[in-house]
Amino acid sequence: MSEVWITGVGVVGPHGLGIDAVLESASSDASAYAPWPAEQDPPGAGAVIGAARVIPKERFFTERQLRQVDRVMAMSTCAAGQALENAGLADGGIDRDGTAVFFATSRAERTSMLRFTQPILDGKPRALNPANFPWMARNISCGQIAIRFGLRGPSTTLASGSLAALEAVGRAYDFLRLGRARTAVVTAAEILSKFALYSFRAEHGEDCARPAPAFFGRTPGRLIPSEGGVALVLERADAARARGAAAYARVRGWRCGRLGGGPWGEGLLGAWTRLLAEGGLSRSEVALLSACSGGGARTHELAEAHALSLWAKDADPPTLFCAPRSFSGEGECWTGLLQAALAAACLRARRAPPTRHTAHDAPQAVRERAQGGALSGAAALVSGLESDGRYGVLHLERGDA
Amino acid sequence: MSARRVVATGLGAVTAFGRGIDAYWKALLRGDSAARPIERFDSTPYRSRLGAEVPPSLYADAELRRACGDPAEDSAFFMALAADEALRAARVGPKFSDEDRVGCALGMLCAGAAEQMAIARDYLGGGPRPSAGLVTAARPGYQLSFLVERHNLTGPSGLISTACASSTDAIGHAFDMIRLGACDAALAGGGDVLAESIHGGFNSMFAITVSSAKPFDRERDGFFIGEGAGALYLETLESALSRGAEILAEVLGYGLSNTAHHLTATSEDGAGEALAMRRALEEAGVPPEAVDYVNTHGTATRYNDATEIRAVEAVFGARAPRILANSNKAAIGHCMGASGALEAVATILALKTGLVPPTPGTRGDAEGLNMDLVKGEPRRASIRTAISQSFGFGGACSCVALRRWDGES
Structure with missing residues (x-):
């Protein structure tokens, strides 16, 4: 293909x-x-x-x-x-x-x-x-x-x-x-x-x-x-x-499904990890993870926050976390696609912007990764999750990688 | 591309003829039309009062609704009933385990329209702020959320809203999910409702008949809106064979296109519509001369039918007069987003039984009509390969190719 x-x-x-x-x-x-x-x-x-x-x-x-x-x-x-x-x-x-x-x-x-x-x-x-x-x-x-x-x-x-x-x-x-x-x-x-x-x-x-x-x-x-x-x-x-076009990013893979009866944070982390494995990558090779949180504490936001905290425990070098809705608002589909667009642009620029309004009770390791900065690698994940447990995750790679 | 083959092993339907495949199929074979004056809302101010409502007894069955998990919106209720029937017929579910990874692809257009109207009424009238529950039921995605939670579907999912082409597209989406290996089985189809806003809209466009729907008739003057749901349980051939399921038909491929012509009108030459048909056949690996039966979009509007005739001519040429054709919309009404699923269900039943239902109310004398339109009585025929096609606002065209199951040939 x-x-x-x-x-x-x-x-x-x-x-x-x-x-x-x-x-x-x-x-x-x-x-x-x-x-x-x-x-x-x-x-x-x-x-x-x-x-x-x-x-x-x-x-x-x-x-x-x-x-x-x-x-x-x-x-x-x-x-x-x-x-x-x-x-x-x-x-x-x-x-x-x-x-x-x-x-x-x-x-x-x-x-x-x-x-x-x-x-x-x-x-x-x-x-x-x-x-x-x-x-x-x-x-x-x-x-x-x-x-x-x-x-x-x-x-x-x-x-x-x-x-x-x-x-x-x-x-x-x-x-x-x-x-x-x-x-x-x-x-x-x-x-x-x-x-x-x-x-x-x-x-x-x-x-x-x-x-x-x-x-x-x-x-x-x-x-x-x-x-x-x-x-x-x-x-x-x-x-x-x-036609000699340049790529912002390559789409390396896509996975979607619905989290079932187990803990959703662990389930989402598992979905991210499985997609990476399909692309032959491990978590430590992911430079950017674009999160779907809109800044509230809805079911999906709590699950995503938990998955990020689990990820932050052991990935090294650190993956940066970015929530585009922190500077664009809750725009449902438009901000959902903005996640993908911004991840592609960040890969090209090799930098990610900070997430604003990081919660005071977010784990320290998560807060540190949400401050923006230079990307350590060429891979990004773009994650989406709904309150009914349906998730989607996209794997992007920098165009010149 | 993966060589996984996809088959249908369960069907379900809710129509104006009532609940279940049996009621639907028998009415189609009899050539019945469900058109009646609409009673759910005051239809008297409109140019035409005709519609095809799901029987009030089904709406009023509170026990049945509770048994379906008490959906907050009617299209989700219809889809739940149809899904239950399809899963029962396939002898799977109804509740799956997390590990099953069954997918779900649904299509709809008007679902939630009544709830949106209720919110709008509160907004304009300065009434109390609507409840979060009402707003949730008004969301396009409600039907999908309800279904995936009800059956614990943990595979990939999607909700398509390409107007009247929605659930044909949804069947194609489910086909892709299975064929590409994202899941081994999927529930496909869609439910939709007869909404006042849509009835009013099509009336304002003079698209609703004031007499009866007469697809491909020289005197045709439009359709009447129906409602209900169609459900298909699709799975890999390997899965169906290994569990000894009855295979009803094989899904061979599908095609999508956009006419890129006009927001509401079909293209004059049928070229955009023909693209979807050709893409479906190409993907299915079926030459046009192998197609025996077309379940048409057949809305019975002057322009849609004329365009469809041209599209069929473009794709099938000299073969067209030997192709059996019908339209189910004259029987159950135009079920909007659910019409594609209900028509695919009827197509599969025709392939399986070797009976093509008649198109009620038509003389089949439309100018240039090139297909062998079945009318009057059902036609017994050995049909092996069929397509079911849907066209909608926004230039949306979708077509699915199906084959009778004759064993692993």
């Missing part, structure tokens, strides 16, 4: 545009957050959100087209366009029938659902506007990306929760390895709106009102809702080499 490279990255989010903007922001003390809108009943003093600063819609849509796209379609298409440009595939170099589109989202359709169904809720169902109806389908952004760039390869949308982003990478990896496509554009996006904030707060309750996020410990921390779009270009290595 073919080797698979990541050759392009696009980001639209609270840090601005591009993965370098995320890295720069994360490595400085700058905050990417904005105040929680006052008219939206902030959950507490100092509550913040991660809102996208700019969406370069005009670069990818005509004025007429812009009337037919909603925010998530615009954000995801812009991220995909950036990634294709970044990969050097924007100017006619793309094999349209051989390029797949994979999209992941957890709540993309929610805001447009409200807009479309409002006449029903107002008791005026005959006033439904058919022009807004397609936006109810959560794969519509996937279709928009395919239309905008003329991509007729395999196409799908995954919506299992935050983990869908890593699942999309895993599925794209399989499609490329199997020869079903030469290239895949993997995109994830989530948006914030007044209704999205209302739903987020309803779901996460008092976690929105806590004083601050808390990563890698057992203390409940604050969840910061966030929006953005990320896209990766994955390419079969032979296709990338043929």
Whole structure:
């Protein structure tokens, strides 16, 4: 089966545009957050959100087209366009029938659902506007990306929760390895709106009102809702080499499943270790582990924190731990894919940014590894875990390793 | 690529005809249509009131619902019933051990839509903040979470939401999981509900029939929405043989494509749709001339059927008139995200029994119709290889290729 490279990255989010903007922001003390809108009943003093600063819609849509796209379609298409440009595939170099589109989202359709169904809720169902109806389908952004760039390869949308982003990478990896496509554009996006904030707060309750996020410990921390779009270009290595493209990283492996009845921390550690073993690596060869914690103490965050503490006990030289949600907020799928994008960019830069708001009760060995710095090797793991025990883990290797 | 072969050893269904494969298959063979005026919500303001609801007695069966683990959302309830039937038929589960690593791939479109509407109503009306339970049930991933926890499925999983192509894609996803060795067996399919927002939406697009669904008929005027769930238990051939399971059919391959043409309309020439069909056949190692039967998407809308006819022509050419075809949507309605799974179930039953159910309500006189559309009575035929295909909003196209099980040839 073919080797698979990541050759392009696009980001639209609270840090601005591009993965370098995320890295720069994360490595400085700058905050990417904005105040929680006052008219939206902030959950507490100092509550913040991660809102996208700019969406370069005009670069990818005509004025007429812009009337037919909603925010998530615009954000995801812009991220995909950036990634294709970044990969050097924007100017006619793309094999349209051989390029797949994979999209992941957890709540993309929610805001447009409200807009479309409002006449029903107002008791005026005959006033439904058919022009807004397609936006109810959560794969519509996937279709928009395919239309905008003329991509007729395999196409799908995954919506299992935050983990869908890593699942999309895993599925794209399989499609490329199997020869079903030469290239895949993997995109994830989530948006914030007044209704999205209302739903987020309803779901996460008092976690929105806590004083601050808390990563890698057992203390409940604050969840910061966030929006953005990320896209990766994955390419079969032979296709990338043929056009002289450089790799951010190679995808070395992918594994997913669900933790069963045993302790989840140990189970997750076992999943990480098994994936490495499949690639012929041991834990001591992993330079970076990208964690999925959002700064709270939800079931999956506690399990991940425990797995990290077990890992920190004996891996030498030290693997750095990085939680991108500590500087990007809880953006479900968009931050799930950001984990992979950032890990690839960190491997290329040979450095990782620090995790902010490390919990005071996180083990010392974990806290030390969360401070960022130079990477000791060429391998990274990107980990995702859901509260129902479903996990996914991606193994990346620096492109020039 | 791994040479693992994948077979179906268990099927389950919930439709407007009731609970179970038997009710579904007998109604298909009779040529029944489940279209009725919708009663679950006030359908009188809409241009068409037609839909195909799961019988109220099933909705009202609190004991059955509790026996299913009391799912907080209806599509998960339907899928739980269908999964139970599929697992019983396959003689596995229903609760697996951690070591079994059974996977799960589901597809859906409208699941959670009623719950999302309830949250929106609270939001607009300034009512109390919705409960965390309601918000959880409204999440797209709820059905998958419910199923994997209920059956302790510890293998890989995925939830596909490619509109009306969702659960055909999900079957393909499960096929990949098994073939690539990520697991030895998987539950595939999906459940979906007849949601007011979707009924209203398709009504506003004039896609819901005001008379009856008539796929591939010159006078066709749209579909009616159905609901329910289809479930398939898939496993490696080796696993099925070693445990002496009854093999119902072999999954040979699948194909996906995007038409990259329009957000809601199918492509005019059928080229994008044909790509998914060709990819499925290529992966299956099946030449077009070996296909005996196409379970069509067959929505009975003017443009969809015309496009599908062109896609079939493009893929099968002169072979097309010798291919048996039907549409199940005129019987059970367009079950949205669950339609692909329910149609794959019907395709497998046709392969196994050698009976192709008729397409109710159609004269089969659509312009350019090139397939041998079965209508009126079921057709007895020796069909060995079939495809089941689904097309949806966002240009999503998926197709799965299946073969009758004749032993290890």
